[in-house]
Amino acid sequence: MRQPIVSAINIVSIDLPLQRPIVSSVGHYTKWPFIITEITLDNGVVGNSYICPYLVNYTRPIASMIRELFKIFENKPLAPSDFYETGMRQLSLLGRSGIAMYALAALDIAFWDASAKNADLPLCEHLGGTIAEVKAYNSGGLWLLTPEQLAVEAQELRKEGDFSSLKIRLGRKTLDQDLRAIEAVRGQMSSDDDLLCDFNQVLSFTEAIRRLHGLDDQGLYWFEEPIPYYEFRNYAELRQRISTPLILGENFHGIDHATLSLELGSGDAIMPDLMRIGGISGWLKTAALAEAYKKPLSSHLYHEVSAHLMRVTPTADYLEWMN
The missing domain is CATH 3.30.390.10 (Enolase-like, N-terminal domain)
Incomplete structure (x- = not known):
């Protein structure tokens, strides 16, 4: 044809x-x-x-x-x-x-x-997969706000689509401020709900060692990008010092970054961004790498497309949903 x-x-x-x-x-x-x-x-x-x-x-x-x-x-x-x-x-x-x-x-x-x-055909079927549910969390808020504001937003975010898992942004000036933010959000969640966190690369390597040690007992699902994304060797060192899983990858520009990060053991999981990784073709190549290295793969933004791609990703973990 x-x-x-x-x-x-x-x-x-x-x-x-x-x-x-x-x-x-x-x-x-x-x-x-x-x-x-x-x-x-x-x-x-x-x-x-x-x-x-x-x-x-x-x-x-x-x-x-x-x-x-x-x-x-x-x-x-x-x-x-x-x-x-x-x-x-x-x-x-x-x-x-x-x-x-x-x-x-x-x-x-x-x-x-x-x-x-x-x-x-739906995209996931066109790529050889099937339509089914994917595990997702609501990432549409919980920025660097006050504990009172975070508590209100956590309630709102849980009601949007009946989400149980949420993501909070951390990396405030002090550990105590981060702990109070976590407490405010946890107060609106069940004990078995997953709370994920993102530092947006704000910490230096030395600061990250102290901050992540101080948060390591909080039961967070992962620590996302605590330090600049390109410090792959420092990520590998951090992994040896903490027990909470480290995730990075939204700033991988193409599969070359993904390959280097995986070779160096920089994270416990990866999170490609559909735009930066090179679209659907770049995602599929990265998903194959994640499978080879036995690393869970979660998505970053673009949930309308990423939901389909998660259905053909062997190590698929969490879909990020942001309204």
């Missing part, structure tokens, strides 16, 4: 107000940027994707990069896996990270969406 031809692209950039502003160690944000990509095939099928590059002032150059990269695939038969490999080779001189990787991811997700629609 003839594969449809990739014939056109349309890109729209928008900034949406956040229901709950982000208040974290990396900044305070009230809006969230979206770049929406539509790929049209010659049979009328349209594949869609969206990426969120965090900073509202940088959508224009990323959209321009998407348009330029699309020219390589225009008027060619749809072949997402082949397109990904071609794109990675094309990006070698630019570097396989940053906005170049974001652009490839935007196209890759849209190509796979078009491929699944052309086959008239």
Whole structure:
């Protein structure tokens, strides 16, 4: 059967107000940027994707990069896996990270969406999996707020979709402040519910040793990115000093970062981000690595697509859900 031809692209950039502003160690944000990509095939099928590059002032150059990269695939038969490999080779001189990787991811997700629609299948079935429930937690709040604010938000987040598991952001000025924040959220949860935490890379290695020791008995599901993500050897050292699992990976730019981290034993689990890892093709390669290294894999953002990918990820753990 003839594969449809990739014939056109349309890109729209928008900034949406956040229901709950982000208040974290990396900044305070009230809006969230979206770049929406539509790929049209010659049979009328349209594949869609969206990426969120965090900073509202940088959508224009990323959209321009998407348009330029699309020219390589225009008027060619749809072949997402082949397109990904071609794109990675094309990006070698630019570097396989940053906005170049974001652009490839935007196209890759849209190509796979078009491929699944052309086959008239849900994405997970198109990739060889089946539709079923995935374990998920609500990540749509619990930023660096007061204990009183956290208690109210924890109640709200649990009611959104009947979630039992939540994620809190840590890394305040003192250990005591983090402990009081945990206590406020725990007060709204059952004893067998999972509470995950994210430090957003705010600690130095020396600070992390002290802080994580002070939190190691809190029964948290994991410590996420306590130190800068690229300090892979320091992550490996931290793992030897604490008992709570360490997770990193949302800042892996492509499978090269994932490979290095896994080779060095940097984390107990990994968390690829669909945009930064290189789209669906990059995710599938990373999932294979996670299986080879026997590491649980959780998702970062993009729950509409990631839910499908978790169903074809052998070591799938938690889906991050954020409204």
